[in-house]
Amino acid sequence: MSQDLDELFSKNRDWAAAQEKRQPGFFTRLLGQQTPQYLWIGCADSRVPANELVGLLPGELFVHRNVANLVVHTDLNALSVIQFAVDGLKVQHIIVVGHSQCGGVKAALAGARLGLVDNWLRHVQDVRDQHAALLEKIPEALRVDALVELNVLEQARNVCHTTVVKDAWGRGQSVVVHGWVYGLHNGLLQDLRITAAGPDDVMPAYQKGLERVARRYLAEE
Numbered sequence: 299m300s301q302d303l304d305e306l307f308s309k310n311r312d313w314a315a316a317q318e319k320r321q322p323g324f325f326t327r328l329l330g331q332q333t334p335q336y337l338w339i340g341c342a343d344s345r346v347p348a349n350e351l352v353g354l355l356p357g358e359l360f361v362h363r364n365v366a367n368l369v370v371h372t373d374l375n376a377l378s379v380i381q382f383a384v385d386g387l388k389v390q391h392i393i394v395v396g397h398s399q400c401g402g403v404k405a406a407l408a409g410a411r412l413g414l415v416d417n418w419l420r421h422v423q424d425v426r427d428q429h430a431a432l433l434e435k436i437p438e439a440l441r442v443d444a445l446v447e448l449n450v451l452e453q454a455r456n457v458c459h460t461t462v463v464k465d466a467w468g469r470g471q472s473v474v475v476h477g478w479v480y481g482l483h484n485g486l487l488q489d490l491r492i493t494a495a496g497p498d499d500v501m502p503a504y505q506k507g508l509e510r511v512a513r514r515y516l517a518e519e
Contacts, residue, residue: 334360337383339376339457340395341367341402346480348395351487360387366402366449367394368421369456381462390472392457395487396450397480403449404442406434425452436515443479444515447490450477451507454492459498467496477507 310409313381317324334357342363349359362379369376383389405412422445424470426433429448436444440477454477457463466473477492492501 315468324400328357328415332360332387333355334358334383335390336360336386337362337380337387337392339363339369339379339392339453340480341368341397343366343397343400345482346395348411351480351485360389361422363416365415366400366406366422367396367453368398368418368449369394369453369460370421371456371460377460380457380460382472384434384462384466384471388471391474391476391519392405392463393446393476393478394450394454394457395480396446396453398443398446398482399443400446403446407442407445422449425449432512438516444511447479447510447511450479450490450513451492451504454494454507455504458497466498484490 314325326455335356336354337360340346340348340360340361340363342365348361348363348416349356353360360379360383362376366375369380371377380392383392402415402419403422404410405415406419407426409423412419424444425448429445431439432448433444455476457475463475472495474493476497479488479490480486481488490509492503492508494503
C-alpha cells in the first residue's frame, strides 16, 4: 500500500484537466466567486456525494456533513456553517438530507455501542424515543428508513429554530428550509415536504411531514 496516495493525486490531475477542457478558465473564474444558492446539510456517508447527485459544480453548493446529518443547537461547527451560509453567502435554500439505510440511524435504532460516536447518536435516539409509538407500528424491516425520515424532519425543524434562521426571517431575508432523503438503492432524492419559508410555516410543515411518514410506512403493513 502506498503511503503517499499517489493514485489520488493522479486522479486529481485528470479531473482538473478534464474540467478545464470542458470549461476553459473554470478555475480562474471560480477563484473570484462563491455564490451558492443552497446549503446542503447531509450525512458524512461516502456514498452520498452532494454536488454530484444534484449535478452542481464546485461553487454552486455549500456543504456541511456529519454522522446522521444532525443539527444540534450546541454544535458550533454546524451553527457556524449555517451562519456563514445565511449571513455571508446569502443562500436562499437550506436542505437537510438524510439517506436510506443510514448506518448512524441504524445504530441509534438498535442501541448499538460503537464508542465515542454513541454520544453523538444519542440525538438520533432522542428522535427514536420521541416517535416510539409510531415506529412500533411500522414493520421492523422498514423502521430504519422510517427513522431516517423522522430524523430529517426533526433536523429541518432544528434548522428553523436556530437564531441564525430566525433572525434572517425577522429581517425579511429569503431563506427556505427543506427536508429530503436520498435513496442509496436508486440514486433518487425524495422531498419530504417539510418546507418552511418563515416562522409560521414551521409547525404546519412539520406536522404534515409526520403525517406523510406515517401514511407511507403504515400503508406497507
